[in-house]
Amino acid sequence: MARLDGRIAVVTGAGIGQGRSTALRLAQEGAKVLAVDVSGAEKDTAAQAPDQIEPVHADVTRGDEVQALVAEAVGRHGRLDILCNVVGVAGIAQAPVPDIDEDDYDRLLTVNLKSVFLGMKHAIPAMVASGGGSIINWSSVGALVSSPQTAVYGASKAGILAMTRAAAREWGKANIRVNAICPGFVYPTGMTLMGEREFPEAVSRAASKSALDRPGHPDEIAAVAAFLASSDASYVTGTYLVVDGGWTAG
Structure with missing residues (x-):
């Protein structure tokens, strides 16, 4: 039996990169997955495992759309067990603090932070009704170490x-586990491909920081997400796993 047989999962940002790999890995482990993206690429992800993955087009920075996608998961399958908040962006509001544009600040916080808030806001009641669940939020080594011109991203x-x-402290008694992943430099993803175009020197430096002397691959992050989603991590909550090839060990 696969570790996630019978589980219902929502994965945001599932059209590319870590979101796509996570949707495919959870499906491989037996979960029924709603692959959520705003780009249309969620259909390509679902086509890789059509019996296990269903595409959902939604903007997860909008509360009404997040509420609707959670309702769709419950309406189709009767429950929600796993939420992977993968959506994120970098390369905007990337400047010394006095030079950061307010609109860029708002956009980055909306995509990176508000989307996680909205996902948990609407998924937690559904998980309570389902008897529990696992939420995995995508953070970054940028939350743990600093570098110039990344104040807003790090925040x-x-x-x-x-x-x-x-959230882990609030909902543990309802059998809901909430954890985060802090990836290092992962390639290819939508974020790193955009960074490669706009900030090639910064991307080159980031790729060289791993103790393993290579970038991570989205599939390697997805494997950690599958662990956190499964009962193998049944006593893991309220923490984060750093998956950075040794970047922050230096």
């Missing part, structure tokens, strides 16, 4: 860790 990812810990 958004640190905020995810704070919300993760608080």
Whole structure:
């Protein structure tokens, strides 16, 4: 029996990169997956495992759309067991603090932090009704270490860790586990491909920071997500797993 047989999962940002790999890995482990994206690429992900993955087009920065996708999961399958909040963006609001544009600040916090808040806001009641569940939020090593011109990005990812810990404390007695993943430099993803175009030197530096002397692959992050989603992690909550090839060990 696969570890996630019978589980119902929602994966955001599932059209590309870590979201796509996570949707495919959870499906491989036996879960029925709603692959959520705003790009249309969620259909391509679902086509890789049509018996296990269903595409859902939604903007997860909008509360009404997140509420609707959770309702769709419950309406189709009667329950919700796993939420992977993968959506994120980088490469905007990337400047010294006095030079950061307010609109860019708002956009980055909306995509990176508000989407996680909305996912948990609407998924937690459904998980309570289902008897429990596992929420996995995508943070970053940027929440743990700093570098110039990444103040807003780091703040958004640190905020995810704070919300993760608080939600874990709030809902543990309802059998809901809430954890985060802090990936290092992972390639290819939508975020790193955009960074490669706009900030090639920064991307090159990031790729060289791993003790393993290579970037991570989205499938390696997805494997950690599958562990956190499964009963193998039944006593793991309120924490984060760093998956960075040794970047933060230096």
